[in-house]
Amino acid sequence: MVRFLVSRGAQSLISVFGVMTIVFVIMRLAGDPTLLLVPEGSTREEIAQLRHQLGFDRPIAVQYGAYLWDLFRFDLGTSFVQRVAVTDIVGARVPYTLKLAAGALFAAVIVGLPIGIITAIRRGTTIERILMPIVLIGQSMPTFWSGILLILLFAVTLDWLPSSGADRLSSLVMQAIALGALSMATFARIARTSIIDELSKEYVRAALAKGISRGRVVLVHVLRNAAIPVITVAALEIANLLAGAVIVETVFAWPGLGQLAVQSIQGRDFLVVQALVLLASVTYILLNLLADMLYSLVDPRIKLYRPKQ
């Protein structure tokens, strides 16, 4: 188990290192980074001075080393637009996006998983025909549209919930639903497929042959075996929620990372964008690591597996 965690942790570190390198390369491929940073109408001298000040005139290997060293110290630089440390700018937004993602994930799981389970074990019944369209709607409604429809209904027409802002818990409700709808549909579909797949396996019939009830077979045997694909998807879904946050936060004026990304791109706040890309990538890698650790809790074959020497 320890060996498994150490090896997966090391693999994750390599991935993080790879992401840092790719971000560095892309930054350089885009041309002279100085040009992205200077205000419009700057003179050649001003540009050259800034280039020197930022160290972009040094050899590329030296720049790469300095870049990695800065990242190692969690120094992401200072925003030229806002004159504030990038870590402070990003850090201030993180709690909002975490809150939003948690809300969306909660909504997606408590609606999506039961729908998946019910539609799998009650195939071909009326309840399946009622629930599957919900999955279809979650799957196919674009967030920017469902967000606006939710605002129209609950904020404008019914006046139950605030249309924007982040000051109260009630302002989280619509955002979480809009953001979580797609994940809900994904959870429902994956859980359904996975359970249907497990139900056809021989051990289900063998368990029934012991004389235990169908409900117990599903609860004790099928759900646990069906959990692995769901865990994989859950890790990826959380990452997708961060991506979806860009749209939802814009529609609902939610002061999270997604809104910050849009504002930074529009304001050419280059270092903030870079920090957000790194943060998103590292989050993705960490979530995958977390998923792997969860597998090993669910499935003994993973944690006990020893590659043959």
Added chain:
Amino acid sequence: MAGPILTVADLAVAIAGRRVVDGISFAVKTGETLAIVGESGCGKSMTAFAIMRLLPQAARISGGAVLFEGRDLARIAESEMKALRGNRISLIFQEPASSLDPLMTVADQLIEAINAHKPASHSEAAAHALAMLRAVGIADPARRMRQYPFELSGGMCQRVMIAIALACRPSVLLADEPTTALDVTIQAQILELMKRLRSETGTSIVLITHDMGVVADMADRVLVMYAGRIVEEAAVDDLFQAQHHPYTMLLMRSVPRLDAPPKRALPVIEGTVPSYAALGTGCRFASRCPFVSEHCRAEEPPLRQIAPGRATACWHHERVAAAGMVPA
């Protein structure tokens, strides 16, 4: 031997309106081993699943009765059936490795079977489970209890399945190709184990197989199935001595023999089992039968008794039996 413990009468199983098991009848006596032989798709596994009421979703019992301990299993409520499964009638499967839950320890799977019918404290159930593993000849059972199926060999998984099946001392054990997935030496061990447990417990065994070697080794009586019907029934020695149905005869000839000349092609039964959609009015084996006549194509032969304990569904069974005496 005493009277029958399990009687199947005119049982039919249908999938999408087609009868894949078409009116079969047989009886299993206490302590007896009855083999059902036939090739893949002849309906032998469906028969076992129908008796246990564990048919695949698309299939259902479309007629007949399964009489066991004074009840018709085809008609009793699911809750009554549940109380019998694994308790009075057990089933073991072809693929032992995939018949165990991969995420549960051997102990938990055994204890689950015990607790389903004879609720006991955890330590009592665990002691019973340990005793069962010992009874099926698993070495170091205490260690095996804590292991997962993937840590066990196929033969060991089948021993665990047998331990689960026999944990509540059923009076009938249905064994669906219990040794097919195992290699030959393990096969022999599992068959020995089943024989030993049968003599110790008096459990009747319905052994479903396509392996004539297994039949010869294990069975008291044999039913030969073809395309959903029983075509021949006989005591095992009688069947090996003389076959009264051409399918049985050809099945026997396709078994490799040690005394056959080397490098000679193994005899095969030409053609394939007819699809259930294509069944006509005549004998189902007519298209592959060397003895076929007009009568066979026009009218399906019923299963008729030709001697005590011996029946065949062939118009020409005497010619077949006579031909079988001549070495092929």
